[in-house]
Each structure stands twice: as C-alpha cells, then as structure tokens.
Amino acid sequence: MRLRALLETDALGLRLLGGEDELDRTVRGVMTTDLRDPSRYLSGGELVLTGLAWRRDAADSEPFVRILAGAGVAGLAAGEAELRDIPADLVEACRHHRLPLFAVNETVAFATITEHVVRQVSGERAGDLAAVVDRHRRLMTSGPAGGGPEVVLDLLTSDLDLRAWVLSPTGRQIAGAGAPLPGPLGAALAGHHLAATRTGRRGPHRAAVTGTTYSLFPIRNTGRGAVPAARDVRESVLSDWLLAVEADASDWPAARLDLLQGVTQLIAVERDRRDAARTVRRRLAQEVLELVQAGAAPAEIAARLRVAAPVLLPGLGVAPQWQVVVARVDWGATGGQTAAAGDIASGPVAQALLEEILVDPAVSGPDSADRIAVAHTGEEAIALVPLPTATTAAPGPEEGASGEAARADVEDADALDEEPGLHADALLASVREPLSAGLADDGRLTLGVSAAVHSAEGLRGALEEARHARRVAAARPGRVCAAGHHELASHVLLLPFVPDDVRRAFTARLLDPLRDYDRRHRAELIETLEAFLDCDGSWTRCAARLHLHVNTLRYRVGRIEQLTGRDLSRLEDKLDFFLALRMS
Numbered sequence: 313m314r315l316r317a318l319l320e321t322d323a324l325g326l327r328l329l330g331g332e333d334e335l336d337r338t339v340r341g342v343m344t345t346d347l348r349d350p351s352r353y354l355s356g357g358e359l360v361l362t363g364l365a366w367r368r369d370a371a372d373s374e375p376f377v378r379i380l381a382g383a384g385v386a387g388l389a390a391g392e393a394e395l396r397d398i399p400a401d402l403v404e405a406c407r408h409h410r411l412p413l414f415a416v417n418e419t420v421a422f423a424t425i426t427e428h429v430v431r432q433v434s435g436e437r438a439g440d441l442a443a444v445v446d447r448h449r450r451l452m453t454s455g456p457a458g459g460g461p462e463v464v465l466d467l468l469t470s471d472l473d474l475r476a477w478v479l480s481p482t483g484r485q486i487a488g489a490g491a492p493l494p495g496p497l498g499a500a501l502a503g504h505h506l507a508a509t510r511t512g513r514r515g516p517h518r519a520a521v522t523g524t525t526y527s528l529f530p531i532r533n534t535g536r537g538a539v540p541a542a543r544d545v546r547e548s549v550l551s552d553w554l555l556a557v558e559a560d561a562s563d564w565p566a567a568r569l570d571l572l573q574g575v576t577q578l579i580a581v582e583r584d585r586r587d588a589a590r591t592v593r594r595r596l597a598q599e600v601l602e603l604v605q606a607g608a609a610p611a612e613i614a615a616r617l618r619v620a621a622p623v624l625l626p627g628l629g630v631a632p633q634w635q636v637v638v639a640r641v642d643w644g645a646t647g648g649q650t651a652a653a654g655d656i657a658s659g660p661v662a663q664a665l666l667e668e669i670l671v672d673p674a675v676s677g678p679d680s681a682d683r684i685a686v687a688h689t690g691e692e693a694i695a696l697v698p699l700p701t702a703t704t705a706a707p708g709p710e711e712g713a714s715g716e717a718a719r720a721d722v723e724d725a726d727a728l729d730e731e732p733g734l735h736a737d738a739l740l741a742s743v744r745e746p747l748s749a750g751l752a753d754d755g756r757l758t759l760g761v762s763a764a765v766h767s768a769e770g771l772r773g774a775l776e777e778a779r780h781a782r783r784v785a786a787a788r789p790g791r792v793c794a795a796g797h798h799e800l801a802s803h804v805l806l807l808p809f810v811p812d813d814v815r816r817a818f819t820a821r822l823l824d825p826l827r828d829y830d831r832r833h834r835a836e837l838i839e840t841l842e843a844f845l846d847c848d849g850s851w852t853r854c855a856a857r858l859h860l861h862v863n864t865l866r867y868r869v870g871r872i873e874q875l876t877g878r879d880l881s882r883l884e885d886k887l888d889f890f891l892a893l894r895m896s
Contacts (some may be wrong), residue, residue: 370401644757662688684697
C-alpha cells in the first residue's frame with residue numbers, strides 16, 4: 313500500500329506535517345517504538361509509530377530521524393498524546409531527510425493503525441493469509457469465541473502448510489496448531505532464540521534441532537499499554553515470546569517474510585491482553601507485600617489474603633497455605649551493551665521471569681499462570697503462591713514432564729514429597745537451559761523458596777526465609793541457581809572450615825554479653841536462647857519446655873535482644889545466633 317492511502321482513511325486520524333512529495337512510497341509493514349536507536353528491528357519500508365518517549369530535548373530529533381531514513385522506512389507517525397503538538401525540531405529533521413511525517417490524533421490508538429496497515433499489506437501481497445488479518449478482532453478476545461493465537465496458527469497450517477507454535481522465553485508452549493511441541497524441543501528452541509537475540513542479530517533466527525530446521529520470529533510487546541521501550545536488550549530478552557515455524561525462512565521471498573512479521577504483530581495483541589489480565593494479581597501481591605514488610609498486624613494481612621484467595625484460587629472452600637518465592641536478576645557490565653548494568657530495571661525482568669517459572673510446564677496456554685501473584689520491589693521479585701489445602705500440594709512445575717528428573721537431584725526426595733508446595737530444585741529443572749542462554753555471560757538468576765506457612769502471621773518469616781535462601785543460591789556457581797528453606801540448616805556443614813579466629817570473634821560478639829549477664833544474675837539467657845531457637849520461635853512451646861510463664865519468657869528474650877542489639881523475630885538474626893551456638 314501507499315502512504316497516500318493512509319491519509320485518505322479518516323478513521324486513522326493522521327495529519328500530514330511534511331513530505332508531501334514522498335507520499336507514493338510503499339508501506340511494507342508497521343513498527344511501534346520509542347527506542348532512541350531502533351535500527352536493529354528495521355528492515356525497510358515500515359511505517360514507524362512513536363509516542364516520542366525517546367525525545368528528551370530538541371537535539372534528539374535529528375539523530376533519530378537520520379537512523380530511520382538510513383534504514384529506509386516509508387514514513388514516521390508521531391502521537392500527540394505525550395506532547396500535544398509535534399515538536400518543530402522533529403518536523404525540521406524529517407524535512408531535511410525527506411521523511412514523510414504524520415501526526416496521530418490522541419484519540420486514535422496505535423493498535424488501530426497497526427491493524428489497518430497489516431490488513432492492507434497482507435491483503436495486497438497474499439490472499440492466502442487475508443483471513444489472518446480479518447480475524448484480528450477475534451485474536452484480541454478471550455475464551456472459546458475468540459480463539460486466541462490458535463486462530464492465526466491454524467490458518468498458517470491450512471493456508472501455507474506451515475506448522476508453528478508460540479513459545480514463552482523458557483520454551484513453554486503458549487499456543488500451537490496440531491500436535492503439541494515436546495517440552496525439551498521447546499526449551500532448545502527458546503535457548504537458540506535467546507542466544508541469538510543477545511548477540512543483537514535481527515530475526516528471524518534459524519535453528520536446527522534433531523535434524524529439523526526451524527525459523528524463530530520474536531514477538532515483542534509493542535502495544536500502547538506495554539512497558540516503555542527497552543533501552544537495552546537485556547530488559548526484554550527474558551520476557552518476550554517467540555513464534556517457532558517448522559521451516560527455513562532464509563530463502564523466503566520478502567512478501568512471505570512480511571506476512572509472518574504481520575502474524576507476530578497480531579499475536580502480540582494476545583500478549584498485551586495477558587499482561588493486562590495479570591494486573592490485578594500483581595496489585596494484590598504488592599498490597600500484601602507492603603503490609604508484611606511494614607510489620608502490619610496479622611489480622612490486617614489476613615484480611616488482604618482473604619481478598620486474594622478467591623482471585624488466585626477460584627472456587628476454593630478453605631483458606632490455603634502460602635509459600636513465598638523470591639527471585640533476582642543481576643547483570644554485569646559488558647562493553648557491547650548500550651546501558652550500564654546498574655541502569656537496567658531488574659525488578660520487572662525478575663517479575664516476568666518468576667511469573668513464567670512458576671507455571672506448570674505441563675500446562676499450555678497464556679492463562680495457565682492465573683494462580684500466581686508476583687510483585688517486584690527494588691531489584692527483586694516476590695511471589696505469593698497459594699496452596700489449596702494444608703495436606704495437598706498445589707500443582708507445581710515439579711509435577712510436569714521434567715519433574716522426575718529434577719527430583720532425582722534432591723538428596724532426600726521422600727522427605728520433599730511429604731512437604732506441600734514448590735521445591736527449589738524442581739522449579740528450575742525445565743527452564744535452566746534456555747534461561748542460561750538468555751543470561752549469556754553477564755547475567756545471573758537466583759531464586760529462594762520458603763516453607764509453607766499456615767497463616768498471615770507466618771508470612772514475614774516466610775519472606776525472610778525465601779530471601780535468605782536466595783542469598784544461599786547466589787553464593788553458588790552457575791547462571792541459574794535456586795535454594796529452598798530445607799537447605800538453610802546446611803550452613804552448619806561449613807562451620808569446620810571457618811578459621812578459629814573468625815569463629816571466636818563471631819561467637820564472642822553475640823554470646824559474651826549473654827554469658828556475662830548469666831554469671832552476674834543467674835538468668836539462664838543462653839539456655840533460653842537455645843530453647844527458643846529449637847522451638848522455632850514458638851512462645852508457647854518454648855515456655856512449656858522451660859517450665860516458664862510466657863511473660864517471663866518474653867522478658868528473657870527481650871533482655872537477649874537488648875544486650876546483643878539483635879531482633880529474634882528476624883530470620884537473619886536467628887540464624888546468626890544458631891551458628892554462634894554451634895560454634896561455641
């Protein structure tokens with residue numbers, strides 16, 4: 313189609329600001345971006361849509377337009393929603409580089425323009441896929457009536473004889489036509505895609521697995537409701553979907569490549585819908601997390617959990633148990649990246665990854681994560697995982713196709729089987745290979761899993777437990793590491809290797825004030841501390857064990873905290889006391 317045809321479509325709300333002599337240019341596709349340098353994603357002939365988030369001052373317009381003109385784009389359409397009026401410096405830069413410039417009325421969504429262009433281009437170039445675009449509206453709806461991505465993939469199979477699957481960054485199948493893609497094959501394809509993306513190569517990427525050639529097309533979240541465009545590939549590489557096609561696209565004509573790129577844009581709408589559906593669950597997790605970290609009363613936390621439970625476990629008749637999972641992504645600086653590692657927003661990356669990791673790999677579809685609530689704070693992501701009952705574990709990744717292999721790596725599988733919920737080793741069994749490819753040589757993912765807790769009162773301890781388990785994982789070698797609550801006690805195995813002078817200094821700092829107090833007052837604070845830790849911080853059990861009134865126990869624990877400056881409600885301080893007692 314020609315640029316001129318866009319102006320003649322009133323529903324698109326386009327106003328020409330410059331380039332009238334260039335309106336006969338051919339439009340071969342459409343791309344939405346706010347990257348300062350989107351050249352790696354341009355192949356020429358695109359209508360580029362931008363919200364102008366890349367523009368900080370007037371000096372930014374000329375290099376941005378120069379990059380677009382050098383890539384051979386057909387034209388630029390700038391939204392008026394951000395700045396109201398299109399800046400004069402952008403108009404002048406487009407005039408200088410002879411790039412047609414349009415203003416997009418703030419009442420018109422970029423998705424409307426994208427849909428129109430894809431429909432026209434697809435219809436003009438290949439009638440055998442016109443139905444893909446005609447069903448765009450159906451793709452945006454949920455449930456059996458909408459069909460989702462399967463509608464497009466069915467058409468690829470029936471009209472072009474192409475087998476294709478939509479995969480998550482870990483290789484989990486989100487949609488597919490015909491037979492499901494085997495889990496190990498999906499993980500291998502995702503690993504190829506992530507590794508190629510990290511090198512900066514433009515898709516589609518070619519991958520040969522078990523003698524079959526596949527072409528991998530990235531599916532990027534480009535809707536107006538998406539997160540701001542990434543400044544660094546590391547901000548999005550671990551969350552983007554991909555379209556895997558069983559064919560070698562390296563010898564395809566440009567028309568067919570354009571059609572497949574259009575298909576990825578249509579599937580991206582499903583990604584937008586999926587992210588919008590997760591908003592409620594993310595908000596619930598954030599509210600509960602803020603209450604827990606602020607030390608709110610258990611009754612207030614319990615009230616928020618009662619609101620969350622029906623959303624995460626619809627139809628559940630009993631209050632669930634909860635587990636906490638903490639994840640963090642850390643990046644090292646590399647010379648080839650456009651942003652320093654410290655500038656990368658790691659919290660959202662970890663949030664998207666954790667939402668993906670906690671999905672049962674045996675379950676396909678974009679909505680299989682509807683029982684997961686993940687928030688992010690600072691550089692870490694925190695998930696609240698509900699367990700249906702106190703005795704039956706929720707379906708977890710360890711029960712998927714690769715569950716048995718993962719459990720073989722656990723020292724005491726029988727003991728783990730008796731515990732409800734998720735186990736750290738099993739969580740990463742099926743995703744370690746592809747994620748390691750995406751993390752390359754400068755990224756690390758570490759993850760910690762708490763034990764299950766029965767009430768709101770236990771969530772603060774569970775959060776600290778998961779955080780400490782993640783730090784244990786961070787001390788291990790490897791790009792993708794996890795640790796569970798059952799591994800925290802294994803610190804005692806390291807004690808013989810601690811130098812004597814370090815042991816003496818550590819125990820003296822913590823225990824000498826208590827020993828001195830016991831000598832002067834015969835208060836038995838050391839004995840009380842040991843019993844309190846052995847009873848897992850339970851006031852009732854500890855008081856009964858020591859034959860004390862609970863108020864007397866509270867007085868002694870308060871004295872221990874006063875003398876040492878520690879807080880026995882914190883997991884880290886409990887662990888320090890535990891180690892000090894073992895080393896003394």
